[in-house]
Amino acid sequence: MITKRKLSKRWRDNIAGYGFISINVIWVLIFGAGPIYYSFKLSFHEWNPLGTSIFIGLENYREVLSDWVFGMAFKNALYYALLTIPAGLIFALILAIALSKIRGRLLLRTLYFLPSVCSTVAIGILWKWMYNPDYGLINTLLGYAGIAKEPHWLGAPEWAMPAISIVVVWAGYGYWMVIFLAGILGIPQIYYDAASIDGATSWQKFRHITFPLVTPTIFFYLTMSLITVWYQFDFIYVMTGGGPAQSTTMPAYVIYEAAFRDFRMGYACAIAWVMFAIAFIMIGLHILLSKKWTFYGK
Amino acid sequence: MKVSKWKRGSIALIIWLVIFAGAIITALPFFWMVLTSFKTQIEAMRIPLTWFPSKFHWDNYRGVWTWVPFGTFYINSIIVAVAQTTGVLLTSSLAAYAFARIKFFARDLIFLLYLATMMIPFTVVIIPQYLLMSWLGWVDTYYALIIPGLCGAYGTFLLRQFLITIPSEMEDAAAIDGCNRLQIYWKIMLPLIQPALITLGIFTFMGSWNNLLWPLIVTHSEKMATLPLGLSMFSITEGWQIHIHLGVLMAATTSAVIPILIIFMIGQDYFVKGITLTGLKG
Numbered sequence: 001m002i003t004k005r006k007l008s009k010r011w012r013d014n015i016a017g018y019g020f021i022s023i024n025v026i027w028v029l030i031f032g033a034g035p036i037y038y039s040f041k042l043s044f045h046e047w048n049p050l051g052t053s054i055f056i057g058l059e060n061y062r063e064v065l066s067d068w069v070f071g072m073a074f075k076n077a078l079y080y081a082l083l084t085i086p087a088g089l090i091f092a093l094i095l096a097i098a099l100s101k102i103r104g105r106l107l108l109r110t111l112y113f114l115p116s117v118c119s120t121v122a123i124g125i126l127w128k129w130m131y132n133p134d135y136g137l138i139n140t141l142l143g144y145a146g147i148a149k150e151p152h153w154l155g156a157p158e159w160a161m162p163a164i165s166i167v168v169v170w171a172g173y174g175y176w177m178v179i180f181l182a183g184i185l186g187i188p189q190i191y192y193d194a195a196s197i198d199g200a201t202s203w204q205k206f207r208h209i210t211f212p213l214v215t216p217t218i219f220f221y222l223t224m225s226l227i228t229v230w231y232q233f234d235f236i237y238v239m240t241g242g243g244p245a246q247s248t249t250m251p252a253y254v255i256y257e258a259a260f261r262d263f264r265m266g267y268a269c270a271i272a273w274v275m276f277a278i279a280f281i282m283i284g285l286h287i288l289l290s291k292k293w294t295f296y297g298k
Numbered sequence: 299m300k301v302s303k304w305k306r307g308s309i310a311l312i313i314w315l316v317i318f319a320g321a322i323i324t325a326l327p328f329f330w331m332v333l334t335s336f337k338t339q340i341e342a343m344r345i346p347l348t349w350f351p352s353k354f355h356w357d358n359y360r361g362v363w364t365w366v367p368f369g370t371f372y373i374n375s376i377i378v379a380v381a382q383t384t385g386v387l388l389t390s391s392l393a394a395y396a397f398a399r400i401k402f403f404a405r406d407l408i409f410l411l412y413l414a415t416m417m418i419p420f421t422v423v424i425i426p427q428y429l430l431m432s433w434l435g436w437v438d439t440y441y442a443l444i445i446p447g448l449c450g451a452y453g454t455f456l457l458r459q460f461l462i463t464i465p466s467e468m469e470d471a472a473a474i475d476g477c478n479r480l481q482i483y484w485k486i487m488l489p490l491i492q493p494a495l496i497t498l499g500i501f502t503f504m505g506s507w508n509n510l511l512w513p514l515i516v517t518h519s520e521k522m523a524t525l526p527l528g529l530s531m532f533s534i535t536e537g538w539q540i541h542i543h544l545g546v547l548m549a550a551t552t553s554a555v556i557p558i559l560i561i562f563m564i565g566q567d568y569f570v571k572g573i574t575l576t577g578l579k580g
Binding site: 020030175178 | 401
């Protein structure tokens with residue numbers, strides 16, 4: 001009797017388990033695993049809308065690596081990463097530290113966070129017109145400050161990417177500030193008190209208590225940023241369409257153009273896989289290197 | 299003593315300067331956006347800039363809502379976001395419960411594979427997904443907008459993290475009382491992870507609401523467009539720009555942004571709690 005009940009439970013658990021995950025797993029197979037496999041297969045073909053794709057081996061990949069536009073997109077992505085990641089970190093950290101030192105921070109926290117909840121399209125349109133050389137807000141403010149030579153921002157190849165980077169940082173620092181703030185506030189007061197007894201200055205407290213304990217959150221920030229940097233699409237689509245002179249095109253946008261403007265699905269898949277490989281390697285390196293400077297524990 | 303007081307004062311000053319600067323930088327664009335939305339065409343594009351409109355010019359808003367199917371965009375976004383959020387919450391919590399609390403054959407292996415699919419970026423899968431929609435004849439329908447987003451690996455992962463931490467005594471007690479798995483899930487587990495559910499719900503809703511790329515690819519007609527897509531057409535398509543001037547454009551963006559801002563201000567506690575929970579745990 002007892003043995004029978006035991007088997008029964010295991011069977012019941014199996015049925016329950018598989019039942020509960022069934023919808024999810026089916027969905028992942030149809031929209032996750034399936035497309036991954038198909039995308040990989042497709043990247044080796046010259047796709048034809050009539051359904052007669054031709055197998056062309058590594059042709060697509062060779063083309064990606066020699067494509068001028070993709071090269072620009074990759075360079076731009078690196079430039080974009082360089083512009084947005086450190087700046088975003090600095091803004092978020094500085095604001096988080098400042099907010100951690102005052103009371104009544106609720107209202108301010110809400111304010112700084114506002115850009116992060118807004119639709120990227122709305123922000124993109126807003127800033128696109130703020131950047132208008134003639135009557136946009138930015139150049140007007142620069143005019144007040146007496147800067148006569150106003151850049152043409154989104155119209156100038158040298159300024160377009162920095163312009164977009166500014167928007168991205170503006171839209172993002174509130175989100176990360178909240179996370180950093182929670183991290184900072186989570187540091188037990190005892191550490192600081194002990195340091196005070198030992199006669200530590202504010203700067204020393206920051207350098208030896210606050211900063212080390214915040215490095216895991218910084219690591220998280222860097223990881224997420226390194227992942228999302230390559231796939232920025234919305235702002236480029238709304239603000240510049242990749243121009244001027246391909247100075248703001250980025251990998252996700254190139255894939256979009258290849259697939260849905262030029263209808264070269266196989267080629268687009270190849271670009272996507274190349275980007276995945278590059279991102280994977282970079283993030284892997286980052287995670288390996290981070291062990292050297294991330295501080296866990298006491 | 300005097301020296302340290304001086305130092306403390308100047309540190310406080312720096313802190314407040316930083317905070318003030320941050321506030322101005324964050325708020326000024328919104329301020330300009332709302333003000334400009336009330337200006338006439340001439341006022342909006344005048345050089346040099348006029349900050350305040352001479353009076354509140356509501357025509358821009360009337361234009362936004364009547365010239366283009368702005369209401370349709372809203373309705374579509376609501377339908378899609380609500381459907382996807384409900385779907386994700388239900389399927390993710392069911393699966394998360396199973397992965398966390400039920401021992402079934404090959405459970406951890408399946409979960410690992412599950413996670414592995416999460417690592418692949420959307421750029422890789424989006425093309426086959428589109429082709430699938432096309433093949434099914436779902437392009438330009440609600441099916442294509444909603445169904446691919448009905449489940450999510452991320453939600454399952456997140457909820458499982460929460461469910462793992464729950465002690466099993468409650469489950470055992472319920473089992474003794476004769477509850478089956480489904481009842482345990484519904485009556486015990488779900489209430490216990492309520493904060494996580496709310497957070498996941500908010501995130502899913504926002505992600506769905508602000509999604510541009512997928513609706514862009516998968517719809518062709520104005521009738522099916524969602525809000526971000528509809529809004530982007532103000533900026534991209536040449537045809538519309540004949541009637542559009544900056545004031546109208548700003549009215550459009552304000553109309554798109556205000557509801558989210560209001561929702562956010564009301565529910566911001568959940569927002570922030572959720573972000574910090576996922577941020578610190580991650």
